[in-house]
Structures are given as C-alpha cells and as structure tokens.
Amino acid sequence: MVIRTHALIANLLSQAQTQRLAESKDVEEFLERLAETPYGRITVEGASVVPIALERVFYEKFLERVLKIVDLTPQKIGDFLQTYYYLRFETLNLKRIIRGKFSGLTSEKIMESLVPINPYLVPSYKELADSASVGEAVNRLKGTPYSEVITKLKLYEQHEAIWPLELALNHVFAKAIFEAVKTLPERDRRIVYNIVEYEADIENFLVAMKQRQGSKSGANLEEMFPATYSISLEKLREVIETKDLKKVIESLGESYAKVLSPIYTGDVALIRTGLRRHKYETVTSGKATNAFGFNVIMAYLVYSEIEKDNLVGVGWGKDQGISSQDLMKYVVIPRPS
Numbered sequence: 001m002v003i004r005t006h007a008l009i010a011n012l013l014s015q016a017q018t019q020r021l022a023e024s025k026d027v028e029e030f031l032e033r034l035a036e037t038p039y040g041r042i043t044v045e046g047a048s049v050v051p052i053a054l055e056r057v058f059y060e061k062f063l064e065r066v067l068k069i070v071d072l073t074p075q076k077i078g079d080f081l082q083t084y085y086y087l088r089f090e091t092l093n094l095k096r097i098i099r100g101k102f103s104g105l106t107s108e109k110i111m112e113s114l115v116p117i118n119p120y121l122v123p124s125y126k127e128l129a130d131s132a133s134v135g136e137a138v139n140r141l142k143g144t145p146y147s148e149v150i151t152k153l154k155l156y157e158q159h160e161a162i163w164p165l166e167l168a169l170n171h172v173f174a175k176a177i178f179e180a181v182k183t184l185p186e187r188d189r190r191i192v193y194n195i196v197e198y199e200a201d202i203e204n205f206l207v208a209m210k211q212r213q214g215s216k217s218g219a220n221l222e223e224m225f226p227a228t229y230s231i232s233l234e235k236l237r238e239v240i241e242t243k244d245l246k247k248v249i250e251s252l253g254e255s256y257a258k259v260l261s262p263i264y265t266g267d268v269a270l271i272r273t274g275l276r277r278h279k280y281e282t283v284t285s286g287k288a289t290n291a292f293g294f295n296v297i298m299a300y301l302v303y304s305e306i307e308k309d310n311l312v313g314v315g316w317g318k319d320q321g322i323s324s325q326d327l328m329k330y331v332v333i334p335r336p337s
Contacts, residue, residue, distance in 0.1 A: 066085050076183050259275055
C-alpha cells in the first residue's frame with residue numbers, strides 16, 4: 001500500500017503544471033489546460049456560477065481519492081481516514097449553512113455551496129438550510145454530536161457574529177478526531193495532532209483579532225475559546241489587548257510568526273495559504289522520518305487536498321479576473337518538483 005501511495009504522489013500535479021494552470025487567461029483556457037492533465041476534460045455547461053460548479057467537481061475528485069485509499073488500507077487506518085475527512089467536510093458544510101443563514105442566502109444557494117457529500121452525523125443538510133434563522137438551524141443540531149454548538153447561541157447573539165458557533169464546530173471536530181486517532185498506533189498519531197492543533201490555533205488567533213476593536217479587559221476567554229493548544233488563552237488575551245501586535249506574534253515562535261505575518265496588511269487569505277503550506281511541510285517532514293508507514297498515506301491525502309484547494313482557488317481567480325502573478329501568491333506547491 002505504501003509503495004502504491006508513493007506512486008500516487010508522483011502522479012499529482014507538478015509545480016510547473018500548477019503554474020501553467022494559474023497563468024491561464026480565463027476560465028476557458030484554464031479548463032483547456034486542465035484537460036491536458038490527469039483530470040481530463042471537465043465541463044460545467046449550464047452552471048449558474050461556474051466557480052461553484054468547478055469547486056464541486058474538485059471536491060468530488062478529491063473524495064474519490066480518499067475512498068480509494070480507504071478501500072486499500074488496513075481497516076483501522078481506513079476507518080480513521082474516512083472519519084477524518086467526512087467529519088472535516090461535514091463541519092465545513094455546517095459552517096457554510098450557518099454563514100448562509102446569517103447572510104440571508106436562500107436555501108437553494110446554501111445547498112449549492114456545500115461540499116458534495118451525504119450527511120455524515122446529521123440527518124439532513126436540506127433541513128438545516130431550510131431553517132428560518134441561524135438560531136433555528138443550530139437548535140436543529142440537538143441530539144447530534146454537534147449539540148454543544150447550541151450552548152454558544154448566547155455568545156452569537158451577544159456579539160452578533162457567527163464566530164462562537166464556528167469555534168464550537170472546530171472543537172467538536174478536534175475532539176472527535178483526537179478520539180478516533182487513538183485506534184492508530186501511537187507512532188502514527190503525532191502527525192494528526194500537529195495538523196489539527198495548529199489549525200485550531202490559527203483559527204483561534206483570527207477570532208482574537210476580530211475582538212481587538214472595542215475589546216473589554218477581563219473578557220471570559222474560556223467561554224470564547226473552547227480549546228487552545230500552543231497559543232494559550234493568555235496569548236490570545238494579549239492579541240486582543242496589546243498595542244504591539246508584532247511583538248506578541250513574534251513571541252509565538254517562528255512557525256506561527258511566518259504564517260501569521262500577513263495579518264499586518266490584513267491579508268487573511270494569505271494566512272490560510274500559509275496554513276496550507278505549514279500542513280504541506282508537516283506531512284513532508286513526517287514522510288521523511290517514516291517513508292514506509294501511515295505518514296506516507298497521510299502525506300498523499302494532504303498533498304491531494306492542497307491540490308484541490310489550488311484548483312478551486314485558480315477557478316475562482318480566473319472567474320474574477322485576478323492576475324496570474326497575484327493568484328500565484330495563494331497557490332501552494334502540491335508536491336516536491
């Protein structure tokens with residue numbers, strides 16, 4: 001299985017292929033160039049919003065890779081990977097439903113934006129999307145593994161913002177993954193902890209940044225942030241209250257400072273690109289230390305997910321007329337050249 005995974009990694013898009021796609025002058029040329037890759041010809045005729053249609057295709061392609069790996073690996077690894085990705089994407093879908101209700105989108109528009117998976121731990125996405133309000137949608141999570149999100153509705157109303165609900169969903173995801181990963185040998189767990197904890201730290205930091213204007217000393221951070229890891233509650237308080245943000249960020253260490261530095265110019269999208277790059281580096285390092293085990297399989301799936309994110313980003317960028325030079329800032333190399 002590991003030998004086959006090494007071969008699958010070699011079949012991912014190269015840096016040169018990714019750059020060529022990003023340099024397409026428009027969506028039509030992007031699709032023409034994509035047809036020259038293993039993705040083949042993709043058609044989105046009749047789509048009301050072409051980038052959304054493309055996003056669904058790229059998610060479907062990625063999920064096919066996940067399921068192929070699940071089918072090929074030993075049961076414990078396969079079960080964990082299926083849990084990891086389906087729970088990850090369901091959490092994303094719940095966030096998109098909440099954002100959609102908050103923004104006043106129609107049920108149809110919300111459903112169109114969702115990752116194309118069947119409901120995993122909730123009965124129905126359509127039922128949630130049909131809710132009359134954010135509060136009604138969240139209350140419909142009662143009796144599911146996401147029910148603790150309901151306890152954050154008071155914070156949602158207090159701040160008139162959805163970040164308390166999104167952080168609660170992040171916490172549910174992390175707890176479930178940390179429980180699921182216990183089925184793997186201890187040597188295989190660290191790479192998963194590194195990815196999930198680092199992602200949670202970055203999301204916590206971005207929420208803390210939103211509290212800087214009009215922040216109140218003594219705010220109940222334990223209520224605001226259900227879980228913290230390498231960026232502690234005290235550090236998050238510093239982020240909220242300090243006048244010298246750069247000093248606080250540098251105190252977090254090089255790993256975090258490198259990813260978070262675009263905050264000085266307000267480029268949150270570049271922070272998320274840095275987060276993907278950090279994941280890329282994490283699994284690449286893990287693969288180097290154990291080239292014949294779980295780390296290789298995890299690396300392939302992370303590389304594949306990054307490739308999916310690159311293609312989704314290029315599709316949106318070409319539709320919006322973003323220059324290739326600007327677009328490449330937000331593209332992460334999917335595998336070593």
